[in-house]
Amino acid sequence: MLSEDQLRSYHENGIVVPDYQFPADLLEGIKSDHARLTARHPEFTDMCPTVLAYDLCFLNYVRAxxxxxxxxxxxxxxxxxxxxxxxxxxxxxxxRTPWHQDGDYWPIRPINTCTVWIAVDDSTPENGCLRVIPGSHKSRRVMTHRMNKGKDVNLSQELDPLEYDESQAQDIVLRAGQISLHDVFLVHGSEPNLSSKPRRGMTLRFMPTTSVFDRDLARQQQIDKELGVGHQERTLFLMRGQDRSGRNDFSFKV
Ligand SMILES: O=C(O)CCC(=O)C(=O)O
Structure with missing residues (x-):
């Protein structure tokens, strides 16, 4: 569990690294499931935005x-x-992952998500660890993003450089098996990996069911932001409690 200090730090900084170690056998499972995914889908060798749409075995890791x-x-x-x-x-x-806020292109209203980022390998400045601007989530505002269709980036939406001060950036250095949790409005990104070591990171995205996953909005966002992948077909998996909005659609999508 997060201590009170860690919870405070999450709300203050928009990110926290708990005292948590992902079980070694599950970490090995992620590596082999990912190797199978990329053998079938070489187009995902660098990045796969939606692993559950291709292989539900990745659901196993939620139950760590x-x-x-x-x-x-x-x-x-x-x-x-x-x-x-x-x-x-x-x-x-x-x-490179361009500086961005997740809230910019996710169809969840009110915007609210907590991401668990699992370090599958040691994640360091040399191999392109996650970088964040602590506290940048606090205004709860989606800042101005621009399209970046460059081949050197793995996401097409990039924050306007006027929106953040890169000198405030902090590296999130993690050993394999450590995790971080971050807020949907946190400004974050990462440098390219030019090192000889892989830097695999797997994310799990959670939303409170007081928010609505709006599939019509997802369709519109895909058009407006020219997203390669739209989120209208994501399956929602209830993890705890019930749907408080009464409007979420949990039907299975393939
Ligand atoms: O791992 C990275 O380089 C970026 C991760 C990210 O953008 C995210 O988890 O939202």
Whole structure:
């Protein structure tokens, strides 16, 4: 569980690294499931935005002991898993994640998500660890993003540089098996991986069920933001409690 200080730190900084170690056998499972995914889908060698749409075995990792207890401390008693992505950043050619806020292109209203980021490998400045601007989530505002269709980035939405001060950035250095949890408005990104070591990171995205996953909005966002992948077909998996909005659609999507 998160201590009171850690919970305070999450609300203050928009991110926290708990005293948590992902079980070694599950971490090995993630590696082999990811290897199978990328063997079938080489297009995801660098990044896969929606692993559950291709292989439900990634759901197993949500049940790592204690993991969703920490999410519940942040989001409250009623929440769902709505997505899982893989930022694999292979050695020498792993692309940069542009500075962004997750809230910019997710169809959840009111905007609210907690992301669990699992370090599958040691994640360091050399291989492109996650970087964040602590406290940047506090205005609860989606800042101005621009389209970036460059081949050197793994997301197409990039924050306007006037919106943040990169000198305030902090590296989130993690050993393999450590995790971080971050807020949907936190400004974050990462440098390319030009090192000889992989930097695999898997995310689990949770939303409180007081918010609505709006599939019509997802369709519109895909058009407006020219997203390669839209979120209208994501399956929501209820993790705890019940649907407090009464409007979420939990039907299974393939
Ligand atoms: O792992 C990265 O480089 C970026 C991760 C990210 O953008 C996210 O988890 O929202």
């Amino acid at each position: 002991p204690g993991l969703i207890d920490m999410v519940g401390q942040i989001l409250g008693p009623d929440f769902a898993l709505w997505n899982s992505s893989f930022f694999a950043k292979p050695p020498f050619k792993g692309r």
